Amino acid sequence: MGYDTDESAEQPITELDSETSWQLLSSGALGRLALSVSGRVDIFPVNYVVHEGKVYFRTAEGSKLVELTIHRDVAFEVDEIAEKSGWSVIVHGTARRLQKLSEVAAADELPLRSWLATPKFNYVEITPTEITGRRLVFSDEPDR
Amino acid sequence: MGYDTDESAEQPITELDSETSWQLLSSGALGRLALSVSGRVDIFPVNYVVHEGKVYFRTAEGSKLVELTIHRDVAFEVDEIAEKSGWSVIVHGTARRLQKLSEVAAADELPLRSWLATPKFNYVEITPTEITGRRLVFSDEPDR
Known part of the structure; x- marks a missing residue:
């Protein structure tokens, strides 16, 4: 990469x-x-919660859910980007709609708030197959 | 963020x-x-700028760029989510790496800050084929 840095520096x-x-x-x-x-x-923004190694979110009936049922391989990204630094975590996994009443009932107990004032009856669970994370430190681009 | 609404019944x-x-x-x-x-x-977080109807970002050599050159159909999402309301805009389009020196030089003039202290010599341009946006108003879920 042609980028020199002191090992002790971030x-x-x-x-x-x-x-x-x-x-x-x-x-x-x-x-x-x-x-x-x-x-x-x-790509869609979703509100989510992590529970026992899986990611849960809710969705109203609509294109997002339809798509999920057609193709279940998904990528899910969460980040927090501030001025000087940030982090990004990316999960790859499979998504499925919860269908058993027992698992829907269990998901309903999760601290998952829905933003929108529309009913969202469908829970989707992502089972990660891979998780990667990066911490980012920002600064001006080095001289070329 | 620069978006006002006069609608009384949100x-x-x-x-x-x-x-x-x-x-x-x-x-x-x-x-x-x-x-x-x-x-x-x-999915990747990127810093971007809009110029003349196109989206530009920079990327270092690596998997992201390699993937882009293999498959150019992309989705790009920007949102701003606060406690009570938010918005999300989604662009579908095609991505290509800028290769002509003249277009790289033009892109280099854009107000596009790079976060990371690594050299990023590759500009990518997304030409939108579709743009959709939604404004979201959050509240407690309605009674079921």
Whole structure:
């Protein structure tokens, strides 16, 4: 990359271990869900909660849910970007709509607030297959 | 953020017209880029700028750029979510890496700040084919 830095100085990009990534993921509430249907990529902001190693969100009937049922491989990203530093955690996994009454009832107990004043009866669960996280330190671009 | 409404009876979800969506998109600086490669969806936070109807960002050499050159159909989302209300704008379009020296030089004049203290020599341009926006008003979920 042609970028020299003192090892003691903060690195601009630090890969986070899985445990730290999970901690950050669990600390957030707003994420963005990306999925692909027939080659068309789509992305949605969702309110979410982490529970026992899975990500849960609710959705009203609509295109998002339809897409999820068609193609279940998703990417989910959460970040917190401030002026000087930030972090980003990305989960890859599979999404499915909760259908058993027992699991819907369990999900209904999660501290998952819905923003919109519309009924959202559908819970979606993402089972991660991979989690990656990066801590970012911002500054002016180095001289070229 | 530069968006006012005179509607007295606020709906939980309001579809925004194209002009308003462009205004909001232009007001932001941080977006999330979603793309798909061989059925695997990925998502990245990027710093961006809007110029003459297109979205520009920079990227270092790496997986993101490689993916973009493999599959150019992308979705790009920008939002601003506060406690009581928010908005989200989603662009679908095609991404390409700027390669002509003249267009790279023009992009280099854009007010596009790079966060990371790593050299980022690659400009990517998204040409939107579709833009949609929604304004969201949050409240407690209605009684079921």
